[in-house]
Amino acid sequence: MKTENILLYTLGHKDYYFEGKGYKIPIPCWGMEKSIVYNLDYLKKYFKVNLILFGLNKLPLYSAQDINIISGGKSFNSYTLSYIFSFKDLITNFPFGIKNISEKDTVIMVHNFFLLVIFSKLFTPKIKVILFIENEVSRLLWRLDGNIFSKIIYFLITFLGLILADKIIKVSDRTCWLEDKLNFIKKKSYYLPNGLDIKIFKPYDGNRNSLININGVTDKDSLLLYVGRITDTKYKNPRLLFKSFEAVRKKKSNIKLIVIGTGKEEGYRLLKKHNVKNSENIFFMGIIKNESIIPYYQRCDLTLLTSRSEGNPYVILESLACGTPCVTTDVINKHTIQNGVNGYVSKSQEVEDFTNVMLKGLELSLKLKPQNKSLLDPIYNIKNREKNLLKLIQ
Structure with missing residues (x-):
C-alpha cells in the first residue's frame, strides 16, 4: 500500500x-x-x-x-x-x-x-x-x-x-x-x-564588497567565514579556528574573521579562554536566519570548518554553491572538497597544518572568486x- x-x-x-x-x-x-x-x-x-x-x-x-x-x-x-x-x-x-x-x-x-x-x-x-x-x-x-x-x-x-x-x-x-x-x-x-536548492545558494553577479556592511571591515580586507556553534568546544574545536587565524594574521595582515552562530559575549569569552590576541579582527555576528547568511558566503573569500566530527555539513555545501572555496578538517564526505580545485582538506587537526591549508585556500580564492562560478558537485542538488x-x- x-x-x-x-x-x-x-x-x-x-x-x-x-x-x-x-x-x-x-x-x-x-x-x-x-x-x-x-x-x-x-x-x-x-x-x-x-x-x-x-x-x-x-x-x-x-x-x-x-x-x-x-x-x-x-x-x-x-x-x-x-x-x-x-x-x-x-x-x-x-x-x-x-x-x-x-x-x-x-x-x-x-x-x-x-x-x-x-x-x-x-x-x-x-x-x-x-x-x-x-x-x-x-x-x-x-x-x-x-x-x-x-x-x-x-x-x-x-x-x-x-x-x-x-x-x-x-x-x-x-x-x-x-x-x-x-x-x-x-x-x-x-x-x-x-x-541544496542551487537556485537560492549561488554566486553573486555583481560587486561583492557591497553585500555586507560590518563596522571595521573594508573593501580591501580578505574575509574568512565560520558558521556554526563554536561554543560546542568538544566537537567544533574553537582553539584550532582561533589559533590558526592568529597564525595566518602574522603572514597576511589584511585578514579578518567573521563568526556566525555565536554572539559577542560568548565569543569574547572563548577568545579569552584560548588567549587570542587579535580580537579586534574577529567579528561575532550571532545567530542569523539561513537565507540571510547567503551574502556572507558570497562576500567572504574562504569558509572554514574546524570540527573534530561531522557528517555532511550544509555550511560547506552552501559555501561552495555560492562560489566560495572551503578549508576543512578531514571529517566531511570524501569527494566534497578536492584539494586545489574548490578548497583544501587539512591532513591533521594541528594548528600548523590547518594554517598552511588556510594560506593555500586564500591563494586559491584569488583565482576562483573572480570566475563567479559554483564550486559544488552536482550530486548535492x-x-x-x-x-x-x-x-x-x-
Missing part, C-alpha cells in the same frame, strides 16, 4: 540522559536540523507529515529554536507539530503525533535517535522505520561522554537500533567497521547526501536528493 503518513521524530543538540539515583543512561542522538527542514519542505508535498520534537525532563528544545531559525521563521501550520517532554509521554502515547493511524500506510522517520527505533519496533512492529544518521557509527560512538558503563549502554542502544531499522539513510559516504563486518547492516544502508528519498520511502 502507498505511504500516506510520515511520523518524523527528532531530538536537539544536547546530549540527553535517563537519570535516576545512581545511574545515568545516555540517549544516542544529535541534531540534524537542516536535514529535518529540507525533508519537511519536500515530504509535505506527498504525505501527511507529523513532526515530533523530543525533550526529556523539560530541557530546552533546541531543535524547535534551530528549526525556526533555519527555516527563516516559517510557520509549521503545514505539519502537525508535537512535543514530548518525558519518557512517560513517549511510552503512553506512542506513536506520538497521530491517532488511529493505519500501520500499512505509515512510515516512521527517525533522525539520529536510535532509542526511538527500538520503541517503534516494540510498540508498532508493522510500521516501517527509516533511520537517518549523520555520521559513520564509529564517530557517533566516539562522541559520547561518560564512564565505561555509559559507553556500553550507548553502544548497545546504537547497535540494536541499527539492527531493528528497516532502512538506514546516511548523509556521510564514510563507512564504519560495523558495516564492513556485518553484511546485513550494509545491505539496508543507503547513501543519500544532503542537498536538492532535486537529486528529493527524488531518491521518495524512492526509499515508498
Whole structure:
C-alpha cells in the first residue's frame, strides 16, 4: 500500500540522559536540523507529515529554536507539530503525533535517535522505520561522554537500533567497521547526501564588497567565514579556528574573521579562554536566519570548518554553491572538497597544518572568486536528493 503518513521524530543538540539515583543512561542522538527542514519542505508535498520534537525532563528544545531559525521563521501550520517532554509521554502515547493511524500506510522517520527505533519496533512492529544518521557509527560512538558503563549502554542502544531499522539513510559516504563486518547492516544502508536548492545558494553577479556592511571591515580586507556553534568546544574545536587565524594574521595582515552562530559575549569569552590576541579582527555576528547568511558566503573569500566530527555539513555545501572555496578538517564526505580545485582538506587537526591549508585556500580564492562560478558537485542538488528519498520511502 502507498505511504500516506510520515511520523518524523527528532531530538536537539544536547546530549540527553535517563537519570535516576545512581545511574545515568545516555540517549544516542544529535541534531540534524537542516536535514529535518529540507525533508519537511519536500515530504509535505506527498504525505501527511507529523513532526515530533523530543525533550526529556523539560530541557530546552533546541531543535524547535534551530528549526525556526533555519527555516527563516516559517510557520509549521503545514505539519502537525508535537512535543514530548518525558519518557512517560513517549511510552503512553506512542506513536506520538497521530491517532488511529493505519500501520500499512505509515512510515516512521527517525533522525539520529536510535532509542526511538527500538520503541517503534516494540510498540508498532508493522510500521516501517527509516533511520537517518549523520555520521559513520564509529564517530557517533566516539562522541559520547561518560564512564565505561555509559559507553556500553550507548553502544548497545546504537547497535540494536541499527539492527531493528528497516532502512538506514546516511548523509556521510564514510563507512564504519560495523558495516564492513556485518553484511546485513550494509545491505539496508543507503547513501543519500544532503542537498541544496542551487537556485537560492549561488554566486553573486555583481560587486561583492557591497553585500555586507560590518563596522571595521573594508573593501580591501580578505574575509574568512565560520558558521556554526563554536561554543560546542568538544566537537567544533574553537582553539584550532582561533589559533590558526592568529597564525595566518602574522603572514597576511589584511585578514579578518567573521563568526556566525555565536554572539559577542560568548565569543569574547572563548577568545579569552584560548588567549587570542587579535580580537579586534574577529567579528561575532550571532545567530542569523539561513537565507540571510547567503551574502556572507558570497562576500567572504574562504569558509572554514574546524570540527573534530561531522557528517555532511550544509555550511560547506552552501559555501561552495555560492562560489566560495572551503578549508576543512578531514571529517566531511570524501569527494566534497578536492584539494586545489574548490578548497583544501587539512591532513591533521594541528594548528600548523590547518594554517598552511588556510594560506593555500586564500591563494586559491584569488583565482576562483573572480570566475563567479559554483564550486559544488552536482550530486548535492536538492532535486537529486528529493527524488531518491521518495524512492526509499515508498
